[in-house]
Amino acid sequence: MTDPETLSVTIVDGYVDEPAHFGVPPYISTYPRYAAGALVDAGVPRDQITYHTIDRLRDQPDYWRDVDEADLMIYLGGMTVPGKYVGGTPAEPDEVRKLAWTATGTSLMGGPVKFGVGDENAGATETERQDLDFDFVAKGDVEAAVHDLVDSGLEGFNNRMRDLDEVSRWAQQGAFIVEQHPNHPAHLICELETSRGCAYRCSFCTEPLYGNPEFRPPPTVVGEVDALSDYGVKHFRIGRQADILAYGGDGEAPNPDAVRQLYSGIREVAPDLETLHLDNMNPITIVNWPEKSREGIRIIAEHNTPGDTAAFGLESADPVVQEENNLNVTAEECFEAVRIVNEAAGWRPGEDPADAPTFGDGAPRRLPKLLPGINLLHGLKGEREETYERNRAFLQRVYDEGYMLRRINIRQVMAFDGTDMSDTGAEIAHDHKQLFKRYKKRVREEIDNPMLERVAPPGTVLPDVHLEYHQDGTTFGRQLGTYPLLVGVPGERELGRTIDVAVVDHGYRSVTGVPYPLDLNAASMNELTAIPGIGDSTAGDIVVNRPYESIADADLGTAFDLSQFVTTRSLESAD
Numbered sequence: 260m261t262d263p264e265t266l267s268v269t270i271v272d273g274y275v276d277e278p279a280h281f282g283v284p285p286y287i288s289t290y291p292r293y294a295a296g297a298l299v300d301a302g303v304p305r306d307q308i309t310y311h312t313i314d315r316l317r318d319q320p321d322y323w324r325d326v327d328e329a330d331l332m333i334y335l336g337g338m339t340v341p342g343k344y345v346g347g348t349p350a351e352p353d354e355v356r357k358l359a360w361t362a363t364g365t366s367l368m369g370g371p372v373k374f375g376v377g378d379e380n381a382g383a384t385e386t387e388r389q390d391l392d393f394d395f396v397a398k399g400d401v402e403a404a405v406h407d408l409v410d411s412g413l414e415g416f417n418n419r420m421r422d423l424d425e426v427s428r429w430a431q432q433g434a435f436i437v438e439q440h441p442n443h444p445a446h447l448i449c450e451l452e453t454s455r456g457c458a459y460r461c462s463f464c465t466e467p468l469y470g471n472p473e474f475r476p477p478p479t480v481v482g483e484v485d486a487l488s489d490y491g492v493k494h495f496r497i498g499r500q501a502d503i504l505a506y507g508g509d510g511e512a513p514n515p516d517a518v519r520q521l522y523s524g525i526r527e528v529a530p531d532l533e534t535l536h537l538d539n540m541n542p543i544t545i546v547n548w549p550e551k552s553r554e555g556i557r558i559i560a561e562h563n564t565p566g567d568t569a570a571f572g573l574e575s576a577d578p579v580v581q582e583e584n585n586l587n588v589t590a591e592e593c594f595e596a597v598r599i600v601n602e603a604a605g606w607r608p609g610e611d612p613a614d615a616p617t618f619g620d621g622a623p624r625r626l627p628k629l630l631p632g633i634n635l636l637h638g639l640k641g642e643r644e645e646t647y648e649r650n651r652a653f654l655q656r657v658y659d660e661g662y663m664l665r666r667i668n669i670r671q672v673m674a675f676d677g678t679d680m681s682d683t684g685a686e687i688a689h690d691h692k693q694l695f696k697r698y699k700k701r702v703r704e705e706i707d708n709p710m711l712e713r714v715a716p717p718g719t720v721l722p723d724v725h726l727e728y729h730q731d732g733t734t735f736g737r738q739l740g741t742y743p744l745l746v747g748v749p750g751e752r753e754l755g756r757t758i759d760v761a762v763v764d765h766g767y768r769s770v771t772g773v774p775y776p777l778d779l780n781a782a783s784m785n786e787l788t789a790i791p792g793i794g795d796s797t798a799g800d801i802v803v804n805r806p807y808e809s810i811a812d813a814d815l816g817t818a819f820d821l822s823q824f825v826t827t828r829s830l831e832s833a834d
């Protein structure tokens with residue numbers, strides 16, 4: 260029998276991406292935090308718990324020693340939606356196997372990895388569950404397995420789900436683990452869980468495998484935020500739920516009072532937070548309960564930080580696909596939900612919420628508080644050529660009728676055991692690969708680009724952009740938050756720093772920005788030529804004729820209104 264007090268434990272985070280849960284850096288999912296809390300609750304001293312991300316093990320191989328020497332090694336990971344990531348690279352099956360082989364103590368694997376492992380983390384793949392040579396695989400909740408395994412002296416556990424009391428306790432007790440994340444403190448965002456499970460049963464989705472939704476009451480989530488703030492976390496996303504509007508209700512209908520308690524409670528315990536975003540919102544809730552939903556959406560927009568996104572799982576605008584895959588929202592209903600979110604929350608800081616949605620010349624140069632995002636999924640049962648046209652036409656209509664979408668996410672299906680899609684597999688996605696490519700390109704060019712210009716017009720200020728990597732002489736970075744815009748800043752700037760940026764140009768899904776405010780007396784040639792209408796020769800003249808006392812003194816030669824983000828500050832401060 261192993262005494263918990265003497266146990267050394269290493270947690271390795273291989274990252275997760277589920278339909279309603281994200282944990283690739285800069286995000287940390289709930290899994291390592293809950294697992295750490297379960298260990299503490301079972302009697303393991305905090306200072307004997309080590310946490311590593313898979314990227315840290317790759318970058319600093321010496322840390323593999325912690326995997327080797329721990330009495331208990333816990334691997335957490337699993338991707339049940341496909342994706343490409345900037346902030347980290349999820350563990351590949353071979354690396355997970357190496358973890359098991361390296362561990363000389365007991366090894367346990369858990370998280371969504373229990374749903375299956377593909378050959379690679381990509382769309383249009385089929386998956387199967389593999390044990391990857393671990394001693395134990397948690398087929399229920401990994402945090403419950405961790406607790407019971409330690410409790411049994413590392414003998415074993417029964418697969419089970421954790422209950423509400425346990426998760427409330429473990430979420431707070433495990434908050435300390437965030438200090439060991441390589442991104443802590445400034446560049447880390449904590450995914451928060453308000454519920455698991457879903458009242459609906461879409462064919463491709465793993466969320467219903469958790470059953471009907473069970474909500475964590477506001478005080479437990481607020482208590483967790485309080486604990487995380489005590490460990491220096493300033494960025495939060497309420498992303499671990501199928502539908503934030505259904506929070507605290509009967510499973511389907513909204514309960515705005517619960518949403519208010521949650522959001523105002525978080526603001527109270529973390530008054531200095533810098534990001535408060537959400538993830539999923541179900542458009543069918545908005546259509547079925549429009550007034551209560553409007554109220555809930557307004558409450559969210561009062562308390563969140565700008566640039567927030569309510570991701571809508573339309574998945575397909577084709578009624579045939581909707582029918583065959585048990586999708587719960589029609590294109591018409593989704594359009595209605597897009598309209599309501601735009602009206603209730605599409606305002607920008609500094610303006611009257613009643614004016615929403617606003618864009619164009621008169622709108623303040625900040626991102627709107629909350630906008631819908633649209634998820635579209637291809638390769639579903641019943642998909643035909645017409646499906647692609649219907650999806651495109653839906654997006655075009657949103658643009659043409661004057662509404663905004665913060666992002667359009669187009670993916671191909673991954674087929675998981677236990678979901679209705681497992682029989683169909685990835686066959687349709689394979690057959691339609693060329694069609695998919697052409698359509699995606701068209702959406703990017705014809706809708707994403709003008710929509711992005713509407714959402715973030717030139718001059719829009721994006722505070723606190725974290726500079727992440729260099730490519731072709733440009734520095735790329737993102738704000739912390741839900742689906743942040745990728746921002747390219749001319750020149751190679753020091754990475755790891757944070758700067759304020761003003762948008763000057765738009766790609767399909769990214770923007771070009773210059774440091775805000777841009778000082779005419781110090782700006783580089785690259786920065787000046789990034790501004791529309793300023794070519795090499797004008798930029799050269801601007802540089803040669805420095806210094807300027809005011810912007811009016813410079814002959815900028817562009818009709819573009821620069822007054823919103825250009826200054827002559829260095830000269831002014833030199834005076």
Ligand code: SF4
Binds near residue numbers: 458460466572
């Ligand atoms: S509504 Fe459908 S896609 Fe969304 S979480 Fe529920 S089952 Fe999954």
